[in-house]
Amino acid sequence: MPYLAVVARHQAPFFSNVTSSQPFHSFIESGNVRTGNAESMTDKTNTGPSSNASDSTPQWRLEDEQNATLMVLSGIWQAKTGAIPVFPKDGLPKTPGGHLSFQTSGVQAWDTGLIAFLWDLKRVAHDAGISLDMQTLPGPMRQLLELLPEAPDDPVHHKAPRTPFLEAVGRHSIASMTEVGVVSELAALTAKGAVQTILRRSRMRLSDLLANTCDAGPNALLIVGIVNFLIGAILAFVGAVELQKFAAGVYVASLVGIAMVREMAAVMTAIIMAGRTGGAYAARISTMQGNEEIDALNVFGIQPSTYLILPAVLSLIITMPFLYLYGCLIGMLGGFVVSISMLDITAAGYFHQTVTSFGIGQFIFGFVKSIVFGAFIGLTSCRIGLKAGRSAADVGIAATRAVVVGIVGVIAIDAIFAVIADVLGI
Amino acid sequence: MPDQTVLSLRDVTLSFGPKIIQKNISLDVRKGSIFAVMGGSGCGKSTLLKSMIGLLRPSVGEYHVGNENYWAGTDAHRTDLNHRFGVLFQSGALWSSMTIGENIALPLQMFTDLKPPVIRRLVELKLGFVGMLQAIDLYPSEISGGMRKRAGLARALALDPDILFFDEPSAGLDPITSARLDDLILNLRDGLGATIVIVSHELSSLFHIADDGIFLDAKTKIPIAHGSPRDLRDTCTDPQVHAFMHRERDDEEGNT
Numbered sequence: 001m002p003y004l005a006v007v008a009r010h011q012a013p014f015f016s017n018v019t020s021s022q023p024f025h026s027f028i029e030s031g032n033v034r035t036g037n038a039e040s041m042t043d044k045t046n047t048g049p050s051s052n053a054s055d056s057t058p059q060w061r062l063e064d065e066q067n068a069t070l071m072v073l074s075g076i077w078q079a080k081t082g083a084i085p086v087f088p089k090d091g092l093p094k095t096p097g098g099h100l101s102f103q104t105s106g107v108q109a110w111d112t113g114l115i116a117f118l119w120d121l122k123r124v125a126h127d128a129g130i131s132l133d134m135q136t137l138p139g140p141m142r143q144l145l146e147l148l149p150e151a152p153d154d155p156v157h158h159k160a161p162r163t164p165f166l167e168a169v170g171r172h173s174i175a176s177m178t179e180v181g182v183v184s185e186l187a188a189l190t191a192k193g194a195v196q197t198i199l200r201r202s203r204m205r206l207s208d209l210l211a212n213t214c215d216a217g218p219n220a221l222l223i224v225g226i227v228n229f230l231i232g233a234i235l236a237f238v239g240a241v242e243l244q245k246f247a248a249g250v251y252v253a254s255l256v257g258i259a260m261v262r263e264m265a266a267v268m269t270a271i272i273m274a275g276r277t278g279g280a281y282a283a284r285i286s287t288m289q290g291n292e293e294i295d296a297l298n299v300f301g302i303q304p305s306t307y308l309i310l311p312a313v314l315s316l317i318i319t320m321p322f323l324y325l326y327g328c329l330i331g332m333l334g335g336f337v338v339s340i341s342m343l344d345i346t347a348a349g350y351f352h353q354t355v356t357s358f359g360i361g362q363f364i365f366g367f368v369k370s371i372v373f374g375a376f377i378g379l380t381s382c383r384i385g386l387k388a389g390r391s392a393a394d395v396g397i398a399a400t401r402a403v404v405v406g407i408v409g410v411i412a413i414d415a416i417f418a419v420i421a422d423v424l425g426i
Numbered sequence: 427m428p429d430q431t432v433l434s435l436r437d438v439t440l441s442f443g444p445k446i447i448q449k450n451i452s453l454d455v456r457k458g459s460i461f462a463v464m465g466g467s468g469c470g471k472s473t474l475l476k477s478m479i480g481l482l483r484p485s486v487g488e489y490h491v492g493n494e495n496y497w498a499g500t501d502a503h504r505t506d507l508n509h510r511f512g513v514l515f516q517s518g519a520l521w522s523s524m525t526i527g528e529n530i531a532l533p534l535q536m537f538t539d540l541k542p543p544v545i546r547r548l549v550e551l552k553l554g555f556v557g558m559l560q561a562i563d564l565y566p567s568e569i570s571g572g573m574r575k576r577a578g579l580a581r582a583l584a585l586d587p588d589i590l591f592f593d594e595p596s597a598g599l600d601p602i603t604s605a606r607l608d609d610l611i612l613n614l615r616d617g618l619g620a621t622i623v624i625v626s627h628e629l630s631s632l633f634h635i636a637d638d639g640i641f642l643d644a645k646t647k648i649p650i651a652h653g654s655p656r657d658l659r660d661t662c663t664d665p666q667v668h669a670f671m672h673r674e675r676d677d678e679e680g681n682t
Contacts, residue, residue, distance in 0.1 A: 112586055149554060392523055
């Protein structure tokens with residue numbers, strides 16, 4: 001048998017340099033010799049090793065022997081070089097029962113790149129019905145090659161089938177409607193949880209509510225204050241420029257007061273809370289989802305709607321009205337600072353004009369709005385968190401979506417309120 | 427050269443702030459060996475592994491990778507040395523927003539100039555080694571824990587490292603899967619010629635695969651024994667080590 005002592009220099013792959021090069025073994029044999037290297041993976045017949053390639057290029061050739069084929073490998077077979085050839089699918093003649101042995105003494109250095117090539121060969125040989133003489137491979141190569149399947153299973157694909165446009169629109173609409181239903185159901189469950197908590201039949205931990213309220217309330221004071229102060233100041237600037245033309249500078253106080261109380265304080269505070277607290281709720285719940293924490297709650301029979309969502313929603317419902325009142329005050333303060341410094345108004349005049357400009361009805365209107373905003377932000381962000389997938393990216397998506405839905409929703413609800421107010425004449 | 431030292435720690439102390447985890451750790455990992463880090467829960471096994479892969483700087487002591495002083499160089503130098511490392515984290519630590527294939531392809535894309543088809547071929551190869559080829563286009567959340575471990579192993583092999591670190595490779599796996607993983611680790615060691623550092627308290631698998639090791643004590647916070655798990659089981663007289671090794675042996679005898 002033409003077995004040769006097979007010694008491949010085995011080195012730490014990828015990071016090793018070739019320390020020595022072995023002489024290139026040349027075989028002059030009769031019969032067909034197929035060669036391949038990085039440059040040409042052709043089926044051309046050749047009678048010897050291609051002489052134009054340098055010793056270090058990975059090269060292979062097939063030589064016919066009496067009753068077997070010999071695969072002669074030489075050069076540096078390292079994946080890093082990117083020069084590892086592919087064994088052609090029709091590289092072996094279909095001769096069931098044939099044998100293929102290896103001669104690897106020309107291999108100077110190798111890593112898994114060589115195994116990739118041998119794996120190609122193994123698969124082609126399997127299809128051609130040729131058995132590989134694994135004993136002719138050095139131990140390490142053999143062990144790695146034996147790990148690899150001859151006929152790999154088809155990978156599991158999960159490509160979403162392309163849906164036609166109309167169908168996609170339909171699906172989307174149905175999904176949106178379903179979502180509305182799901183959120184409503186969640187709201188109902190949460191409300192039920194609240195009732196049960198009051199009746200002492202279900203549990204919401206007070207400490208959770210306290211922690212959530214602390215986060216949604218006191219901790220948000222600074223940012224809510226800054227934003228509302230600036231909004232009040234901006235309104236005063238815009239109003240002052242126009243109203244001064246009519247010598248009606250004192251009405252800046254009414255403008256700022258009414259705008260803050262009716263719209264701006266509630267909407268701006270809600271937008272801040274959607275970005276800050278809503279995003280946090282969604283991220284927290286989706287992370288819990290990824291950690292199977294929600295599953296653990298369910299198994300214990302602890303309703304996520306009572307345990308998680310109720311404190312979240314309730315804390316926003318509690319804090320939002322207070323933040324709204326605080327926002328109104330700070331906004332008016334912003335307007336006051338600008339007016340005093342820009343206009344010819346006394347502090348008492350500004351104060352008097354402010355308190356006479358709006359009635360308690362307007363306050364109640366803003367108050368109710370802020371409660372609705374709080375409930376909306378809490379519910380949607382929790383729902384988005386519960387619906388999220390389980391990967392790290394999904395947490396980010398859920399947080400972003402909660403913020404976007406929160407802000408858009410708040411503005412849309414505000415518009416609805418405006419229409420209602422118009423009809424009712426508030 | 428069978429006795430070539432690949433990794434060596436000299437009088438290393440590991441601590442988080444003032445809290446000392448382990449002190450006076452000295453060890454040598456020989457090229458091509460499977461080195462076990464053993465010890466009870468909370469003794470600092472994983473912390474030691476963390477410091478060996480560059481995530482925690484020892485407060486005292488020297489760490490050499492090959493002939494290089496690991497912590498003496500720059501960050502960039504450490505990154506280069508890290509490319510010799512492949513790490514299998516305890517729960518796989520696959521990047522969950524990528525498919526298994528993309529997980530393995532990422533290091534190749536970042537650190538080599540290989541073309542996408544070549545990378546794909548190497549990815550398939552690495553997955554083929556661990557028998558996970560069919561899962562190449564699946565996301566980590568869609569496969570089981572054992573598969574995630576094997577995929578993590580395939581990712582550790584992505585850059586053809588010559589030093590592999592395994593953190594509890596068989597934790598949470600059934601005995602058959604765990605035994606297969608042991609065989610796979612042996613095959614990879616023999617096939618790739620890699621050196622393997624393994625953190626585990628799975629005694630049956632340690633006896634099977636490890637040929638050197640260190641035993642860390644949680645109470646005194648120092649290593650109390652060196653040697654292969656088999657030798658420690660048979661010859662070590664330290665009561666701590668004996669208890670650790672013996673308890674399991676009793677169990678095995680009781681079961682069989």
